[in-house]
Amino acid sequence: MSTPAVLAIDQGTTGSTALVVAHDGRILGRAYSEFQQHYPRPGWVEHDAVELWEVTARVAREAMASTPEARAARLASLGITNQRETLVVWDRETLEPVHRAIVWQDRRTTGICRELKDAGHEGQFRERTGLVLDPYFTGTKLTWLLRQAPELRARAEEGALAAGTVDAWLVARLTRGRNHVTDATNASRTLLYDIHRGDWSDDLLGHLEVPRALLPDVKPSRGEFGIASGEFLGSDLPILGVAGDQQAALYGQGCWGPGLAKNTYGTGAFLLLHTGTEPVLSKEGLLTTVACDEQGRPSYALEGAVFIAGAAIQWLRDELGLLASSADSEAMAAGLPENEGVYFVPAFVGMGAPHWEPEARGMVVGLTRGTGRAHLARAALEAMAYQTADVLEAMERDSGIGLTELRVDGGAAANDWLMRFQAGLLGVPVRRPAVVETTAFGAAGLAGLGAGVWASPDDFLQAREHPTIFEPEMSGDTREALHVGWRRAVSTALHWTRWQATPPGD
DSSP: OOOEEEEEEEEOSSEEEEEEEETTSOEEEEEEEEOOOBOSSTTOOEEOHHHHHHHHHHHHHHHHHSSHHHHHOEEEEEEEEEOSSOBEEEETTTOOBSSOEEOTTOOTTHHHHHHHHHTTOHHHHHHHHSOOSOTTSHHHHHHHHHHHOHHHHHHHHTTOEEEEOHHHHHHHHHTTTSOOEEEHHHHTTSSOEETTTTEEOHHHHHHHTOOGGGSOEEEOSBSOOOEEOHHHHSSOEEEEEEEEHHHHHHHHTTOOSTTOEEEEESSSEEEEEEEESSOOOOSSSOEEEEEEOTTSOEEEEEEEEESOSHHHHHHHHHTSOOOSSTTHHHHHHHTSSSOTTOEEEOOBTBBOTTTOBTTOOOEEEOOOTTOOHHHHHHHHHHHHHHHHHHHHHHHHHHHOOOOOOEEEESGGGGOHHHHHHHHHHHTSOEEEOSSOOHHHHHHHHHHHHHHTSSSSHHHHHHTSOOOEEEOOOOOHHHHHHHHHHHHHHHHHHHHHHHOOOOOTTO
16 A cells, blocks of 8 residues: 655755655655855845746655655645745736745845834834844845835735745745745744734734735644645645744644754754743843644744854865864864863854844954864854853743753754753753754644644654654753853953944044
């Protein structure tokens, strides 16, 4: 008999992945492809939305055809997870984009964010959306586009155009324009969505000059999003699960209730702590965002973004030539009995949560004549763990919820030395799944539950292979001494950034 399975699409910032996930958790098929990044001006980042769609549809077909088991699988549904905050605007009838997709990394709307702050709107945005006024989010990108191309505004107000995050764009293409929908996790990243009422906010739409007619309907992450046409996938397939990438990873890790947290170690690091059915507005520089409960219904999480995590190791490898490969960092770190007072604050693009200092820059402190490349590699790995600890401490202060375990995924989570150090620094176990592609697994879980591939959320989790648990082995005195050194290093970096030189003659 053919194996019940789910097709999961993970549409990321640099490429698209597709997995065929069996009901017993096995990956029956996989495909991946990158697509081109466009940088039309300094600080601007764009994608060709048509290329993004074509690459995603292609890897979905390739995953389904990649192995005999994948070809024989009985696909029950499709799940989608996506890069968040990226904006696409398209013609509802022709499905042609009116502009390149403006990517979440894009900084062109800094001036619009400043306008809104100067007008006194920041508190209202913070209260209703749980977000800060920053170019990172989708809404100001839409404001910019409608201002730059006034002819689009009339078409938008008439309902001739559609706007959305990448999930909505993919659903529109897969359903041949029949469905203009998004899910609550993606909607909560736009600066347009009231996370308390669960609807678009007319007041915020007004501040951002966005016609409501542009926007998609919002559904729970586990829901009916339309039928993906067999024209693209070989046979019609219901789309039954959609979530933004970090919330999908949170779901894929089984973090469905208060106190459960995950960290994704990639180029940067994204930490989410599930806080339950009530939103917790942060006083510690964190974001409040919509997440999923075990049934895929809206719930809430606190989120902290670390801008530079694995990218620091890449910098040591590519720019300084200290590593032949990123994997070499593990043996180099393990070869030292201690860090010997060397700390690396990797603030290459400013500092994110909980400091939010955009002007900060990187710094290495504690150098001696005996410092070598192994010390720098170890300091870069330690910096990932220290930054994670800083954000999690802020989350605990905001929520009043004590962490009992950290669940991890992402490329750097494969580094055993880093995971042991992280467990010791936090004083709680670190749990790493056998397969770290939890973003796609989360989308598969949401879609598979809706199709009956898994009878229950627990059934879905039990299908995963056994995780590796890293128990904390560091003494309390060592933990505190290391934290003190890190805090001194961060304070030094912040002081260097904020210090104002005395003009000559004063």
